[in-house]
Amino acid sequence: MECETPEFLRAQRQLDEVAFEMGLPLELHERLRYPKRSLMVSIPIRMDDGLVKSFTGYRVHHDVTLGPAKGGIRFHPEVNLGEVSALAMLMTWKCALMGLPYGGAKGGIRCKPWKLSPVEKERITRRYTSEIINLLGPDKDIPAPDMYTNEQTMAWIMDTYSTNVGHTVPSVVTGKPISIGGSLGRNEATGNGVAYCAKRAVEHMGLKIEAPTVVVQGFGNVGSIAAKYLHNSGYKVIAVSDVHGGIYNKNGLDIPRLLNYTSEMQRVEGFDNCETVTNEELLSIPCDILIPAALGNQIREDNVERVDCKIVVEGANGPTSPEADKYLHERGVMVVPDILANAGGV
The missing domain is CATH 3.40.50.720 (NAD(P)-binding Rossmann-like Domain)
Structure with a gap:
């Protein structure tokens, strides 16, 4: 599979070892070894110099048995499908360990965020949201901040999603600003x-x-x-x-x-x-x-x-x-x- 990078294979090895120790049924073990769904998108945006540049974005759902997919979105030049798939798997274990009614997800955009202007970051975030919007929703997939993303990123995602559905949906993301429904201490x-x-x-x-x-x-x-x-x-x-x-x-x-x-x-x-x-x-x-x-x-x-x-x-x-x-x-x-x-x- 395309996601079988070193990062994903390490996550699989961890699962295999734990599944053996637990005596996990083979059919359940096999089901958990791969993500439920993966989406890779092209994100063309106009840069501040007037040129159009394309970036690659990902959103992966590992498992949604316990509830809507939950996981961060990161901006980093080393983001790839395997890394995002491995992190989505870890989110499944994390939500289950915490007793939370969520499944595991992860997303990312391959870019150098420290070289992007604030306007370019907004463009890339909104275009990415538009490309993955069919996956998103309070009952489907709830993104959160991760590496080089923050509450402003979540506000852009929330606004883009809300504009698309025609009404304000604060619960489509977590980690957003307090002023638009975020949590104190997040x-x-x-x-x-x-x-x-x-x-x-x-x-x-x-x-x-x-x-x-x-x-x-x-x-x-x-x-x-x-x-x-x-x-x-x-x-x-x-x-x-x-x-x-x-x-x-x-x-x-x-x-x-x-x-x-x-x-x-x-x-x-x-x-x-x-x-x-x-x-x-x-x-x-x-x-x-x-x-x-x-x-x-x-x-x-x-x-x-x-x-x-x-x-x-x-x-x-x-x-x-x-x-x-x-x-x-x-x-x-x-x-x-x-x-x-x-x-x-x-």
Whole structure:
């Protein structure tokens, strides 16, 4: 199948292993190995320079047994059908684990969002919504923010959908602005949930540490909120990173100042009194808690031996490969899985 990329095959392997352990009936196992439906669309838009450029978008429903499909929409240059299909599968497990009446979905547009103007982002979002609109609806498919999308993106989707059906439908998306029916605390929900899981993991392992050290890969909506929560709880955040690179200070970062800095500079690099590290180097910094909150497949067979922590809390979706997960377990490292740790975003 077209979706059988490395990302999707990893998700299938995880399902296969769990299905074997559970003794899942073969017919149910086979049904869950593939998405129910997948849509790939072309998104031609007029750029600010007057030229027309086409982007590729995806929306995948993995399973809708428990209710309408639910899952985020991401903008990123590495988006592909396999990645979106794997993430839709994870959303099925996440909603089921949380006891929510939703199935699993995911969507995305292959683009470089940091190179798009606000007007171009609006055009690409509205055209994408128009192309997948037959899948959408409060009883069919409810998108949410994800990587490089936010409440403004959801407002555009809601408005485009509502215009098409002829009346306002706030419930077609979650993660929208408060002023048009959004939920208080939604922006912080995922990051706070990650931080809460980290604190519970410390308690569960019986770590008697006055100020546990934390490393966060990915300083976006999830990673930055988790870092803020843990910093305010007395934890010492010693390293963070974003798409451009990372920073490290063994004595701890001033997270409130860093948040102000990144709000202005749109990156963590250049923050004072820090060493510069790459995203790969950041994973090997000794710490008590490692929070991968960026892309998937960051902790792998080829680098897991360099990971030096006691707890991994998966803020991102699928950041640890199945092989690396086994290796960490054998070393006594506790891994809090993504379907639990970042479920606050649902």
